[in-house]
Structures are given as C-alpha cells and as structure tokens.
Amino acid sequence: DSGVTQTPKHLITATGQRVTLRCSPRSGDLSVYWYQQSLDQGLQFLIQYYNGEERAKGNILERFSAQQFPDLHSELNLSSLELGDSALYFCASSVGATGYEQYFGPGTRLTVT
Amino acid sequence: DQQVKQNSPSLSVQEGRISILNCDYTNSMFDYFLWYKKYPAEGPTFLISISSIKDKNEDGRFTVFLNKSAKHLSLHIVPSQPGDSAVYFCAAKGLFFGTGTRLTVIP
Secondary structure (H helix, E strand, C coil): CCCCEEEEEEEECCCCEEEEEECCCCCCCCCECCCCCCEEEEEEEEEEEEEEEEEEECCCCCEEEECCCCCCEEEECCCCHHHHHHHEEEEEEEECCCCCCEECCCCEEEEEC | CCEECCCEEEEEEEECCEEEEEEEEEECCEHHHHHHEEECCCCEEEEEEEEECEHHHHHHCCCEEECCCEEEEEEEEECCCCCEEEEEEEEEEEEEEEEEEEEEEEE
C-alpha cells in the first residue's frame, strides 16, 4: 500500500459528460501528480501541484483541469468527455516539489461509452 | 513526441537467468532516471534510480546502467525470479515515462 488513495476505482460515463477524480496523497507529501495511461501507452504526465500551486504542466487537454486543496487532496476534472478519454488515471505524490521518487495510487479506470 | 522510449514491449526469461530491460531517451537535459515496476490492478512502485553523475547504481538484485553518450539506460535483474514478472517503466525526471516492458519470468 503506497498510502495514496484514489476514488472512485471505476467510472463509466457517456460522451459529453463531466467527471471528477479524487486523490489523497501520502501523509506529509506536498506534491500531487496526475497521469493518464491509455491502452498500450505509457504514463502520460498531465499536471503537478505542489502545496496548492500548479508546478508543472504536461500534455493536459483544455477540457481537463485540476486543483489541489488546502488539505492537499487533489481533484482532476474531465469535461466534454470523448471515447478517447477512456483510460486509467493515476495520481502520485511526493514529498518535495521536485520529488523524482513518486508514490502512486491504484488508479481510476474511466470508461466513456 | 515520446521523449523516453522502451522499444521492447515484452521480454521472457527463465528463472535464475539475467533480465535486461532497455530504455532510450532523447533529451540530453534529463539528469535523473527511475525504474518503476507495475503489477496488474496496482499503481507503479519505485524500484531504483540513477543520477546522471553516475553510470551505475546497484540495489540488491537490481542494477541500473546509464550511458549518457548513447542516451541509453538499462535495468539488469539477477537472478530473475517469478515474482519479478510485471511491467517495468523507465522514467526521466520523474515526469516522462516510457511505454513499459512486460517481463515474464518462467519458473
């Protein structure tokens, strides 16, 4: 158990809808990262927050947004969902802002029908 | 554009033999590399890392080699065990991941 929790585990929704994925980092970790893993693809970095502020941005679509709250949990919002958004979404956390060693949650599997 | 590449999607090795997983990167500014291991239905877990100031880092059965001139790193597992069967991801700077190599260790 990495100490990182993600909810929900599974999510099935229709195209055009909006969903929110939630992540709670390990106790004491200030950074939260979001990744997308599509079928047969590697982990695509989406965005990083450090202590409530956006720290780094990857290939995150404009339809996606994220935030980190004062209690350090984070939410990833996906809107106007398309079939191609079906993927595993992982959250990870680390202690520092450049914490190369990250601890991953179990992921949320999103299926868009 | 994939900045970290793992060109072998899968690898099968006999138990007790050496497993060698390879990774190439394109950005010469990358100065820190990590290997993660992933079992089904779980998130990746950190395995071993290496800084660009080193060319080798060892941790038990796992050794990572870095060849900066070739922009290449490799993970050696000796001896391989059935419990090592998993998907292995190479990552640069903790943010750029390869597509993974599925290692199967045959008993």
